[in-house]
């Protein structure tokens with residue numbers, strides 16, 4: 001799938017009034033692309049692929065906005081299209097976010113839900129920084145997300161809080177490679 005094909009697919013999904021998850025997909029791709037370009041000076045990384053991974057990571061939101069199910073559905077959708085590598089980013093982008101009882105129905109394994117490569121970590125990071133069209137620091141994005149989930153899925157709030165430490169660990173990896181934090185690279 002090319003980036004342009006991914007964008008066409010995103011545009012083809014039905015949207016409800018007020019939906020901005022399509023813009024979120026595009027911006028996560030753009031943030032991840034900027035980070036990948038910065039890291040590209042220090043390590044081999046395919047920034048174009050990272051941009052596409054960011055674009056598709058939430059395609060499952062065309063089926064469900066459930067914090068768990070959207071990742072399973074995104075995986076299913078991209079597997080149907082023969083895009084196994086892109087399917088993986090749908091399940092792993094929230095790093096460790098799944099319910100064991102759901103795995104069998106979707107034919108997924110626990111390891112499908114953990115980021116492994118720097119490319120995948122960049123999508124996790126970028127997803128944590130995009131907030132309704134802006135690039136913000138993780139704590140700002142997280143407090144907005146927590147406020148949203150406190151009403152809808154309160155059981156998901158501890159999962160969200162665990163993302164603070166994971167973000168810090170990945171940011172440290174990036175600092176060790178490039179001598180700059182994610183915030184310094186993005187100028188926020």
Ligand SMILES: [Fe+2]
Nearest residue numbers: 024057058127
């Ligand atoms: Fe996302």
